[in-house]
Amino acid sequence: MDRRAFVILVGGSIFAGSPAAEAQQTRRTLTVGYLGSSSPSREFNLVDAFREGLRQLGYEEGQNLAIEYRWAEGQQDRYAGLARELVALKPDVILTAGTVGTLAAKQATQSIPIVTAAIGEPVAVGLVSSLAKPGGNITGLATFGSELEAKRLELLRQVVPKLSQVAVLVNPTNPFSTVAWKQTQGAAEALGVGLLRVEVKAPHDLDGALNAIKLGRVQGLAVIPDRLFLAYRGRIIAYGTTHRLPGVFPFPEFAQEGGLMTYGPDYTDMFRRAATYVDRIFKGAKPGDIPVEQPTKFELVINMKTAKVLGLAIPQTVLLQATQVIE
Numbered sequence: 001m002d003r004r005a006f007v008i009l010v011g012g013s014i015f016a017g018s019p020a021a022e023a024q025q026t027r028r029t030l031t032v033g034y035l036g037s038s039s040p041s042r043e044f045n046l047v048d049a050f051r052e053g054l055r056q057l058g059y060e061e062g063q064n065l066a067i068e069y070r071w072a073e074g075q076q077d078r079y080a081g082l083a084r085e086l087v088a089l090k091p092d093v094i095l096t097a098g099t100v101g102t103l104a105a106k107q108a109t110q111s112i113p114i115v116t117a118a119i120g121e122p123v124a125v126g127l128v129s130s131l132a133k134p135g136g137n138i139t140g141l142a143t144f145g146s147e148l149e150a151k152r153l154e155l156l157r158q159v160v161p162k163l164s165q166v167a168v169l170v171n172p173t174n175p176f177s178t179v180a181w182k183q184t185q186g187a188a189e190a191l192g193v194g195l196l197r198v199e200v201k202a203p204h205d206l207d208g209a210l211n212a213i214k215l216g217r218v219q220g221l222a223v224i225p226d227r228l229f230l231a232y233r234g235r236i237i238a239y240g241t242t243h244r245l246p247g248v249f250p251f252p253e254f255a256q257e258g259g260l261m262t263y264g265p266d267y268t269d270m271f272r273r274a275a276t277y278v279d280r281i282f283k284g285a286k287p288g289d290i291p292v293e294q295p296t297k298f299e300l301v302i303n304m305k306t307a308k309v310l311g312l313a314i315p316q317t318v319l320l321q322a323t324q325v326i327e
Helices: 003-016 019-026 044-056 076-088 099-108 145-159 175-191 203-215 227-231 233-242 252-256 267-282 304-310
Strands: 030-036 065-071 093-096 114-120 138-143 165-170 194-199 220-223 247-249 261-265 298-303 324-326
Touching (some): 030 044, 030 099, 093 099, 093 267, 099 114, 114 175, 114 267, 145 175, 145 247, 145 261, 175 194, 203 233, 220 233, 233 247, 247 252, 298 304
Parallel strands (some): 093 114, 165 220, 220 247
């Protein structure tokens, strides 16, 4: 073997054994367990935003990333079993949204990091110790109900000036609903509006709840944020249109699919930002040390087609606040 060949051989062996080369050869696929509240077709915008956020951070499915999906199909009693399924797969991170799904994930594991893309009042419902120092294995992005519930009722009052009684759909099995209901009561009292509380614990309760609203002589409809109502929004929207009942909702999908108007955080942006939490955990950060973030973008979506069907004139003061107007 001549000197040149010997140098190449030795140099090649040293390079192959270097830490950088070994890291390249042993780079493993990272896994996210995605616990969805409804179905892929109903949450495609949220899933796409989360995946795009991960792509921007250098994670590509099929290369260095795998996402395992489990869908509750709007049935909250499925969360516990689906969470256990994901835990059994031993993912690096579990992504959730909503209080009930996040609680189910927490009950299934205290060791696997959990990132919630959207949750209401996480301290009040006992999911984290504090926003600045969550502790445990949960972190992510949170919404806060007091200002949002008040804003929604105020908007409905501006659109329906003679509003005196509002039906409010509530899921009493969701701990967040207890907090949000108190906030809604405070807002209603300040506006001089009465509330008709209508409880929905499961999908099969929805027809009875809508019938109760029909008998309640209300002039408007509101919904306490809950992934159950998001999953079955089609039935709620259809009821409002059929009975000419103006509604204000927490999720933009309601207005985009025929509800009168929605006000709340930009959930698509929150799911995209959740990817940054996953990235930090992939890189070794502990969820309990990552502060819970509050939303920075809010959306008011108004469906003018529905307003016309309902015979409502949307005040200019409300239109000027809109981030999206559907003509």
